[in-house]
Amino acid sequence: MTAIQWYPGHIAKAIGQLREQLQRVDVVIEVLDGRIPLASRHPELQQWIGEKPCLLALNKVDCIGAKDLRAWQDWFLQQGIPVYPTQGQSGEGVNHLRQAALELGKSVNERRKQRGMRPRAIRAVVVGFPNVGKSALLNRLLGRRVVESAARPGVTRQLRWVRLGGELDLLDSPGIIPPVLPDQQAAFLLAICDDIGEAAYRPERVAAYFLDQVRAVQPQAEGILQKRYGWSTGIPSGEMALQELAERQYQGDPERAGRQILNDYRKGLLGSLALQLPPDA
Ligand SMILES: Nc1nc2c(ncn2[C@@H]2O[C@H](COP(=O)(O)OP(=O)(O)OP(=O)(O)O)[C@@H](O)[C@H]2O)c(=O)[nH]1
Ligand SMILES: [Mg+2]
Incomplete structure (x- = not known):
């Protein structure tokens, strides 16, 4: 029985670039697939982020039942992790997410003010597994379609800053995934949800x-x-x-x-x- 493994070259490359860019961001938005929140959470991301403020977007919540969504919200709350249900397609929940990101980044401008510097846009990166809806959410956060978003994993290939001169600068990033998937049950769930390439299974x-x-x-x-x-x-x-x-x-x-x-x-x-x-x- 062959195991499911998927680690295309563009992802390996993106991880290096992402870790570099993480130094420059104020806030990290990790996007999870609401149908499989734990299987789509990147195991190493927290370590890379360190002390940076991070929030979770539980995306595609239109694909799960209201009762299950509530159970997940309660569960993340118990873990002390702020979680924001979103729908990248309709834009539902995106305003809350934007407000939360701005709130978490606020201290940047408070420090700048103390030093007599002018405020700047808060920099947030949108990260997560492939195809979970990062680019769709980014477009919604910006209020217009700036980056490509489509129904297959591996659409975004490059990191890209989108600055609209407003209060929030956003970095879109390619979907990332660990080089090996030791938990094969989670790998099957990722495959079901189209979050890894179909050549892998x-x-x-x-x-x-x-x-x-x-x-x-x-x-x-x-x-x-x-x-x-x-x-x-x-x-x-x-x-x-x-x-x-x-x-x-x-x-x-x-x-x-x-x-x-x-x-x-x-x-x-x-x-x-x-x-x-x-x-x-
Ligand atoms: N049902 C549903 N579909 C969504 C939602 N958000 C995004 N999608 C769809 O999910 C697919 C993937 O969206 P993308 O924005 O390309 O996802 P991504 O995470 O940027 O993907 P990569 O760049 O390939 O890593 C698209 O078909 C979107 O329309 C959502 O909340 N609900
Ligand atoms: Mg994308």
Whole structure:
């Protein structure tokens, strides 16, 4: 069984540049995929950031249920981490995030004032795993479409400062991911959510994992899946369900069946389904 690993060259390069730029920023905005908040949190980022103020944007929250969102907000609060639910597409929650970033960066200008210097724009970097919606959020924070944002991982390839002469300067950065993914369950979740390149996995295996995961964390959604894919009740595993669907509708090709299911989920056609719940929920 081959493990899921994905570490394209542009990411290795981006990490070096990002760590350099981190010295120059006032505030770090880490963007998480709201469907899989823990699997999409970069394990080394906190260490790189050091004492810099950091806030979390829990993005794509339109893709999860209201109850699960509340549970995540409570959980992060318990950890003492400020978290801001956002929707990069509609812009929902972005004003709160902007205010929080400005508030966290405020001390910069207080210090400058004491030294008789003029205030400058607060510098914030938007970081996170690939395809979690960093560029979409950045465009929303700025109020216009400045950087490219599209539905596949690896769209942003270069770090780019966007200065509009206002109170906030923003640095867009390519999605980053650790060189190895030791937690393969998390790697499967990243694959389901299209947060790593599709060359790194077999869609049929990832789709089968998805079906098992939905059954484990969102059992109420099983009826929706059965209806949509014509399954009878009691198919014991995601793999068998996928095989059955492949034979019935895809000329025995589980890869095509798997792709269909993953696309349906990513487009929200299966409903709002978080795939990770807070550890104690
Ligand atoms: N449903 C939903 N989709 C979103 C949201 N925010 C962004 N997207 C979509 O997610 C996809 C990825 O968005 P990008 O802004 O390119 O993500 P990124 O993190 O910059 O990706 P890379 O540059 O590849 O690392 C796009 O199709 C966006 O429209 C959101 O809140 N909800
Ligand atoms: Mg981007």
